[in-house]
């Protein structure tokens with residue numbers, strides 16, 4: 179039996195080597211044409227946030243990191259709270275469409291399309307607990323699932339729910355300054371024991387890094403040893 | 414949302430007064446989708462307008478759960494399972510999908526269980542095992558005309574000055590009859606017969622009987638073309654125009670013009686559905702759309718199919734008397750349809766690789782350019798455009814190419830209309846409403862499988878549309894004739910013969 183591409187719906191036959199593994203339920207992820215539209219993050223990247231530096235204007239580069247990260251690191255309030263970010267793909271038009279299908283339309287099984295890559299990258303990272311960035315209760319009910327958690331579960335990884343979200347997600351209308359100075363967005367769950375743990379935060383998109391830095395701040399505050407992050411897309 | 418069932422009545426989780434196990438609606442057996450009707454209850458008219466003839470998700474309804482549930486308790490609202498399981502296979506009741514590859518499951522925060530959802534109709538909101546489909550149970554809303562008794566100034570009256578040709582006249586009365594008797598009828602009208610006017614009498618009759626009608630078509634551009642025409646001839650009623658992104662999704666109207674896709678939100682809504690271009694992609698190949706149309710009909714209703722090119726199965730059913738049909742074999746201008754000529758052009762693909770066109774094709778094109786007659790050249794693939802254009806631009810600098818998703822399609826069609834393009838190379842039959850009056854048409858590679866019988870009939874139908882220029886050349890250049898080509902020609906010839914026998918054309 180052929181699979182159908184999770185994005186375009188075209189039927190395609192996975193390579194033989196796969197079908198011998200999955201005799202019962204053939205995986206139907208992305209067809210080769212759609213897969214080719216994904217753009218892995220590669221080349222020179224910011225050593226902190228993994229932003230590709232090659233396409234970036236020189237005025238936004240500060241040595242081996244981007245000026246955004248440099249600015250954060252110069253602020254004593256935020257310095258050193260967060261080790262590094264790793265992103266799988268560039269947030270291009272295609273990935274934008276896929277992610278919107280995934281989280282806004284609620285097509286949960288899109289998570290499977292990335293399971294292999296996420297599992298592979300997670301293996302190379304040093305962490306004790308994988309913490310998905312939480313949604314607010316209302317948003318979680320509305321969508322029916324948390325997309326970051328879905329990415330982990332489908333990759334066969336175990337999410338650790340250490341955080342609660344205190345505010346809504348609508349931050350795009352606010353300026354960078356407002357976002358940075360927004361009161362606490364996250365809170366560590368009382369029952370979550372993270373003391374001395376190396377935390378790997380997981381989110382779908384890295385845009386400004388402020389969500390992840392806010393999460394890192396409360397995690398470190400609650401005794402976490404270190405915080406780094408893994409995201410599907412790098413905006 | 415989860416429900417408990419007490420005495421076969423659904424109770425939403427938040428409204429339980431005693432502790433009771435709750436389930437996603439698809440896991441429940443033996444409950445009433447609809448409770449006995451309470452005539453003392455006064456329903457909310459806004460909700461009634463919203464939901465009559467529809468099947469919507471809770472997320473699509475701007476009403477509180479309390480209000481919705483009260484309407485259910487009083488028999489005015491129906492809760493149905495969105496997903497049902499038949500022999501352990503899932504089936505989506507909104508779009509009819511049973512292909513298990515289009516179902517997926519996840520641990521759902523709404524029902525706190527593993528939830529299965531349909532991916533086929535996901536773009537209209539997620540239907541899953543914990544999602545009920547809501548419909549209105551009672552009689553349809555009183556439409557504006559029911560309060561009027563004087564037939565003379567009935568708001569549904571047809572305001573149209575035109576006249577029908579004898580062929581249209583016959584079809585028109587058959588349509589009105591089928592609509593009146595809730596029957597199915599196929600209207601097989603040749604390209605350029607004028608099929609929209611044929612509907613007017615039937616629509617008027619249905620509207621005056623307070624019936625709800627829908628004209629459905631697979632294509633948005635047809636919805637956009639038909640809406641103003643029908644609003645003009647039925648100015649006294651509300652006409653809703655539905656397509657992806659249209660604003661009128663929740664308008665209750667006696668006449669709805671909709672893409673077949675938008676019908677997925679309807680449930681037992683219409684007394685009459687007029688389905689335009691049944692042969693057109695994607696309806697003809699998409700079972701979901703066919704299900705949507707069936708689902709949107711009332712149990713007792715009329716179905717009018719319009720087509721210029723019924724497929725072979727339908728043609729056979731017509732011949733063997735299994736399907737009621739009426740033909741309009743002639744155009745309103747009383748001239749026969751131009752019959753395609755077949756001309757062998759050898760291995761044109763091989764020539765094209767050497768940047769050449771077959772001599773007879775080139776000759777035909779040069780003749781059109783020399784005599785200043787506009788022409789369309791159909792080719793099977795967009796990929797051929799570049800090479801063909803390279804050759805043709807040396808003949809005339811204004812020759813253009815166009816394809817269905819061409820971003821400049823509108824501009825190019827307009828330029829063609831303004832006669833600024835002498836020859837247009839194309840892969841598509843363009844918009845339905847578009848006719849170029851004085852035109853010759855050629856197909857290069859008519860043997861390609863993309864040129865089905867129906868496509869070839871449609872292509873030939875571009876020629877001789879206007880009364881001023883009722884003739885024109887239609888030529889199929891091929892590298893081996895196909896059954897589709899032969900059948901297409903046969904269809905055209907037999908329509909002409911029928912028209913002649915019935916005295917619908919003037920033979921010169």
Ligand SMILES: [Zn+2]
Nearest residue numbers: 183186209212
């Ligand atoms: Zn694909």
Ligand SMILES: [Zn+2]
Nearest residue numbers: 224227244247
């Ligand atoms: Zn950076």
Ligand SMILES: [Zn+2]
Nearest residue numbers: 505508531534
């Ligand atoms: Zn469905």
Ligand SMILES: [Zn+2]
Nearest residue numbers: 521524528543
């Ligand atoms: Zn659910």
